[in-house]
Amino acid sequence: MRSDFSKAAASYDEAAVLAAEVGRRMAERLDYVKIAPLCMADIGCATGDGIRELQRRYPKALPLAIDFARPMLQQVQARNSLLQRLRGAVPRLLNADVQALPLRNESLSLVWSNLMLHWLDDPQPALRELQRSLETGGLLMFSMLGLDTLKEIRAACIACGIEPPLRRFYDMHDIGDMLVAAGFADPVMDMxxxxxxxxxxxxxxxxxxxxxxxxxLFGSLGKPVGWRDWRRVLAAWQEHKIETGLPATFEIIYGHAWKPESRSKPRTLSDGRTVISFVKKPSA
Structure with missing residues (x-):
């Protein structure tokens, strides 16, 4: 996937409608959080919309743009204005994998990640790494794709008698459990x-x-579902066309959690179950 993402750096922005909208909605959630970060990072920054929004909100914080695809970081750099460069107000660029960040323990105050963590086969090691990198009282804010993403195409596969080959994403409750297991306190999830x-x-x-x-997302087209079957699936999807076009639904999971004092533990019930807050929002 790294090579695919690297090749997409030049074309990313023209197709990133969903990422831009989800990033805007994530940013609105920061309106209700009182923080004054000293150092903040956009993990999986792509071309840098997220880190630029964080810079606008927290101009005194040191900004880090982190991505495992170097061409994406080059796009971040290319979007820095001359005034930003003259003032030294440009993000620091870091080519790194979220599962092995070259950062000191407790070096970040705020971590932001927009629609990236779901591409990991197992997000748990990345969540542990983010918890390690956050200072006590630091905030993690993220978004991910959820189980019902592209439910229309999954349904078309089933209607054609084909096991959907699309990537399977995690349930919101599973992500909440992962956050607690990684050491975060009182995670709040909504979708x-x-x-x-x-x-x-x-x-x-x-x-x-x-x-x-x-x-x-789709698997290597043609494997394990052949092109002939894919044509059947896409034809079945087109039967559900609406006035504005072919509907494609994306389930968006939002989450935020804090790094607690080391002695703090997540709230638990008498039977040992962990308390996690969930909110379900209406469809957009």
Whole structure:
């Protein structure tokens, strides 16, 4: 996936409609959080929308833009204005994997990650690494794709008698459990559905390719489902076309959690179950 994402750096922004919208909604949640970070990081920063928003909100904090695809970081650098460069107000760039960050323990005050963690086969090691990197009282804020993402295409597969080959994402409750297991305190999770409309299946596939995630989302097209079967699936999807186009729903999971004092423990019930807060929002 690293090579696909690297190749997509130049085309990413033109297809990143969902990421931009989810990032905007994540930023609105910061309106209700009182923090004054000293050092903040956008993990899986892509072309840098997230770190630029964090800089706008917290101009005194040291900004880090972190991505495992070096061409994405080059795009972040290219978007720095001359005034930013003259003032030294540009993000520090770090080419690194979220599962092995070259950062000191407790060196970050705020971690932001928009629609990245779900591409990991197991997010748990990354969550532990983020917890290690956060200072006590530091905040993790993230978004991920959830189980019902592209439910229309999954349903079309089943209607054609085909086991859906699309990537399976984690349930919101599983992510909450992972946060607690990684050492975060009182995680708060909520979700919503965002439905985009596409003119044709080709446009959806093109956008995912421009984002660098087509194969990660659909599998290598043609395997294990052949092109003939894929054509049947996409034809079945087109039967559900609405006035604005072909509906493609994305389940968006939002989460935030704090790093507690080392002696603190998550709240538990008498039977040992961990207390996690969940909120379900209406579809967008």
């Amino acid at each position: 919503e559905m965002i439905t985009l409309a596409y003119r044709s299946p080709r446009v959806l596939l093109r956008d995912q390719r421009h984002l660098g995630v087509r194969d990660a």
